[in-house]
Each structure stands twice: as structure tokens, then as C-alpha cells.
Amino acid sequence: MARFQLPDELIFLENRKRPQKQSTALMTGKLVVITGATSGVGYQAVQQLAKNQANLVMINRNAERSALLKNQLQSEYGIKVDVVLADLSDLHDVRRAAEYILKTYPRINVLINCAGMHVTRATYTEQGYETVFCVNHLSSFLLTELLLERLKESAPSRILQINSEGHRFNGLDIDDLHWKKRFYTGLRGYGASKTAQLLTLWETNEAIRDTGVTINAMHPGDVKTNIGSNNGLIYRLFRRFMINPLLGDPKISGESIYYLVADPAMENVSGKFYHLTVEEKPAKHALDRQLGKAIYLISKELTGLK
Numbered sequence: 001m002a003r004f005q006l007p008d009e010l011i012f013l014e015n016r017k018r019p020q021k022q023s024t025a026l027m028t029g030k031l032v033v034i035t036g037a038t039s040g041v042g043y044q045a046v047q048q049l050a051k052n053q054a055n056l057v058m059i060n061r062n063a064e065r066s067a068l069l070k071n072q073l074q075s076e077y078g079i080k081v082d083v084v085l086a087d088l089s090d091l092h093d094v095r096r097a098a099e100y101i102l103k104t105y106p107r108i109n110v111l112i113n114c115a116g117m118h119v120t121r122a123t124y125t126e127q128g129y130e131t132v133f134c135v136n137h138l139s140s141f142l143l144t145e146l147l148l149e150r151l152k153e154s155a156p157s158r159i160l161q162i163n164s165e166g167h168r169f170n171g172l173d174i175d176d177l178h179w180k181k182r183f184y185t186g187l188r189g190y191g192a193s194k195t196a197q198l199l200t201l202w203e204t205n206e207a208i209r210d211t212g213v214t215i216n217a218m219h220p221g222d223v224k225t226n227i228g229s230n231n232g233l234i235y236r237l238f239r240r241f242m243i244n245p246l247l248g249d250p251k252i253s254g255e256s257i258y259y260l261v262a263d264p265a266m267e268n269v270s271g272k273f274y275h276l277t278v279e280e281k282p283a284k285h286a287l288d289r290q291l292g293k294a295i296y297l298i299s300k301e302l303t304g305l306k
């Protein structure tokens with residue numbers, strides 16, 4: 001009897017249960033730049049990276065947590081760790097962080113854009129952008145673009161965007177990127193930001209063909225982290241009692257990220273979306289290249305890149 005096959009849009013339900021790959025490769029002497037390492041997925045990623053001897057530049061916003069983490073990583077694993085403080089809802093901070101990194105580090109082997117957030121109500125950044133769109137998409141887009149030449153000079157090098165199955169909620173409307181005309185919902189706002197990140201990834205992937213730089217995206221699992229803890233009491237109670245019990249240990253996210261950025265099997269793989277370490281087809285709307293080209297240009301404009 002033929003085996004029942006889930007449709008593409010639901011295959012993630014199967015992929016989340018599949019055994020995930022791990023890498024035994026070391027990253028001795030390599031430099032990894034990562035955002036959002038103070039908590040959850042990013043925290044687990046830096047533990048794996050440090051354990052396997054990568055040096056780290058962490059772009060974080062919380063000074064105290066960053067200092068504690070830096071001390072722990074340095075003393076436990078004997079690697080070099082640098083902290084750059086930046087609030088990714090402020091694109092000036094992103095530029096300042098990139099400037100410092102370019103001035104300080106002649107080589108960057110890996111860039112991981114991990115920081116992300118989810119809110120139930122639309123809020124706006126100083127520059128007037130919807131905050132989730134700015135933090136999840138525009139800041140990662142800008143940082144990638146600003147560090148791209150250095151990544152090329154350091155090739156072979158890799159970029160990993162921590163995306164989400166949440167891109168399937170869509171919500172992206174090119175005429176209303178900042179939710180001024182539509183009713184905002186957390187899932188749709190989050191979906192819009194992650195869709196924009198995927199759409200621009202295909203464009204960047206094309207632009208860096210044959211440069212020795214790769215760019216991929218991944219869903220880091222359905223794991224227990226602090227995401228959403230900035231929301232109101234009702235949301236936090238719902239998350240704590242209804243969602244958290246269904247979520248896994250974020251250690252799997254760290255191990256999977258490590259596999260994607262370190263394993264030799266991934267060296268020439270670019271332009272793919274992974275559920276943890278399983279390659280997966282993103283939602284149809286996130287594969288619309290015409291829309292992608294438009295979002296790429298708009299993202300350049302909104303981040304002040306020409």
C-alpha cells in the first residue's frame with residue numbers, strides 16, 4: 001500500500017520528528033559573528049560554537065547578560081569572545097556594529113543572524129518601521145549587506161538566517177509593510193518579517209554566486225525560549241501553560257545551527273531552507289521571485305543602502 005505523503009505545506013510536521021544531523025568538525029581559529037546570543041536559540045548556538053573552538057563576536061543588546069556569557073564561554077572553552085552592544089530595532093546601531101566589526105576583524109568566516117522577536121500588537125521603531133519587521137528582517141538584511149564584502153574576502157564563508165516555519169503565516173503586503181492600513185496580529189506580523197527575510201535570501205544567493213560565500217535559512221525547531229516574553233500577561237500565561245509544554249529543548253537548535261555553519265557537507269550548499277538540518281520547501285508565497293526582487297529593493301531603500 002502506498003505510504004501517505006503529507007503535502008509540501010505540512011511536511012514540517014514530519015521533519016520536526018526526524019533525526020537531526022550533527023557535526024564533529026572543529027572550527028578552531030574561525031570567526032563567527034552572531035546576533036541575539038543572550039537567550040534561547042542563540043545562546044545554545046554559541047555554546048556549540050565555543051565548544052568546537054570558534055572565536056565569537058556576539059551582537060547583543062543586554063550588557064549584563066553579555067558580560068556573563070562572555071566570561072562563561074572564555075573560561076569554559078578558552079576561545080576569544082567579543083561583545084558588540086546594539087539594539088537591532090535601531091538601524092544606526094546595526095551600522096555602528098558593522099563598522100566596528102569591519103575595523104576590528106580582517107576575516108569573518110560565518111555570520112548568523114539569530115536575534116528575533118514576536119509581539120501581539122504593532123509597535124514602531126524610531127525610524128517609523130514596524131518593530132518586528134525591523135528586528136527580524138531589516139536589521140539582518142542590513143548587517144548581511146554591510147558584512148558581505150568581508151565575507152567574500154574571507155571565502156569560503158557562510159551566512160545563516162535563523163528564520164521560522166512562522167513564515168507560513170505570511171502577512172507580507174508590499175503596500176503596507178508597516179501595518180498602517182491593516183489590523184495587526186502577532187502571527188501575521190511575524191510571518192511577514194520571516195517571509196521578507198526568505199524572499200531577500202534568494203536574491204542575495206543569486207548575487208553571491210561563485211564568490212565562495214553561501215547563504216541558507218533554517219527553522220531552529222519548536223523550542224522553549226524567551227521569545228514573546230515581552231508581551232502582556234495573558235499572552236505570557238497562555239505561552240507558559242499552553243505552548244511551552246509542547247516545546248523542546250533548544251539544545252537541538254544549537255546543534256543544528258552548528259551543523260549548518262560548520263560541517264564540510266554544507267560547504268557548497270547555498271540558497272536552501274532547512275527545518276533544523278532537514279532541507280525543506282518553503283511556503284509558495286516565500287518563493288515568489290518577482291515579489292522577492294521588489295522586497296530586496298525596498299529593503300535596500302529602507303536600510304539606506306543604495
Ligand SMILES: NC(=O)c1ccc[n+]([C@@H]2O[C@H](COP(=O)([O-])OP(=O)(O)OC[C@H]3O[C@@H](n4cnc5c(N)ncnc54)[C@H](OP(=O)(O)O)[C@@H]3O)[C@@H](O)[C@H]2O)c1
Nearest residue numbers: 036038039040041087088089115116164222223225226227
Ligand atoms: N523558539 C522557537 O521555537 C523558534 C521557532 C522558530 C524560529 N525562532 C527564531 O529563533 C530566533 C531566536 O529566538 P528565540 O526563540 O531564541 O528567542 P529569545 O529567547 O527571545 O532570544 C531572542 C534573542 O534576540 C535578541 N533580541 C531581540 N530583540 C532584539 C533587539 N531589538 N536588539 C538586539 N537583540 C534583540 C534577544 O536579546 P535579549 O536577551 O536582550 O532579549 C535574544 O538574545 C528568532 O529569530 C526566532 O524568530 C524561534
